[in-house]
Amino acid sequence: MIYESVADCIGQTPLVYLRRLFPYHELEVIAKLEFLNPGGSIKDRPARFIVEQGLKNGMITPQTHLIESSSGNLGIALAMIARIYNLAFTCVVDPKISPMNLRILKQLGAGVEMVTTADDQGGYLKTRIQRVQELLHYIPHSQWINQYANQLNWQAHYSHTGEEISTQLDRAPDCLVVAVSTTGTILGLARRLRRDNPNLRVIAVDAVGSVIFGAPAGPREIPGIGASRVPELLCRDEIDEVVYVNDRESIQGCHDLVAREGIFAGGSSGSVVAAVQKLLSTFPPRYRVITIFPDRGDRYLDIVYNDEWVSSQLGSYELAFPSWKRKN
C-alpha cells in the first residue's frame, strides 16, 4: 500500500492492553495509541477532517487562509495539513507556548502570531481570541477553525477514531475514560460507541483548575488537558462522571506509564492513567475500559520529563519513582 500523502497515514492506530499497570483479573484497560499519528497527536484527525470537509463543500478554497488559536497539538496538525493542501495558516500563540512547539510550528511553515498582553484573568485566552478577530478582519479569505465550537471537531472522532475502535474491538467497551479540553474527542467517541453499547459509562478526565465542568479556575501547568473556558461543544448530560487530576498526579501517571508499560506519552495520558487508578474500586468484575493516549512524551521533555521542572512545580514532593529509575 502506497499512500497519496502523509494525511492518508492518519488513523488506524493500534489498541494496547495496559496489563502491566492494571494486572487485575478480568479487568481490561485498553489504550488507543493516538500518538502514533504522523503529526504526533490525536489532533491530526480533526485537522484533516475539518480541512477536507471544507475543501469538499467549498467552504475552503485554494485562497483560504486558515487561522487558529493553539499552542499545541492542533496548531501543529493544522500546519501539517496546510502544507499538504498548500493553504496559508496562521497560528495565534502566547508566551506560554513551549519553545519546542514554537519551533515545530515554524518548521512546518505556519505563520505565528504571538500575543504578549495578558487579559483581565491573568491568562492569554481573551487576547488570543481578540487577535484572531483582528486577523479575520484584515486577512482576505481568512477562516477561523475555532476548535471549541466547530461541530466537525467531534464528528472527526465519531467517524474516524470511534469507528476504528468499534471495528477493532470484538466486544463493545463498558467504560470510556478520556482527557478533555475542547470535549471533541470524548463526545465523538461517546456518541459512536454508545451505538454499540447504549449503557457505556463515559468518564471525563479534567485538570484541577480547569473550568469546563464549572469548577473554579486555578493554576495548572500540564498542556493539552483542561480549559479556561467552557467549550461551546460541551453537552454535559452525555458525560456521566468527571474525575479531576492535579499536575502531580498527571506527572506521576506519565512516569508510571513509562515504568510499567514502556509507553512514553504526553501529560494528558498520565492524567488518564492517574484517573483509572482512582476509579479502580468502582469497576465491577469483568469490565472493559477504553482510553486514549493523545500525544507522545517528546514534546514534554522540558516539563513532565525534566526532573528540575518537576521539582520546581511540586516543591519538595518526591515522585514515587519506581525502582528502575536509576539516579546517577
Ligand SMILES: Cc1ncc(COP(=O)(O)O)c(C=O)c1O
Ligand atoms: C495532549 C492532549 N490531550 C487531550 C486533549 C483533549 O482533547 P479534546 O480537545 O478533544 O477534548 C488535547 C486537546 O488539545 C490534547 O492536546
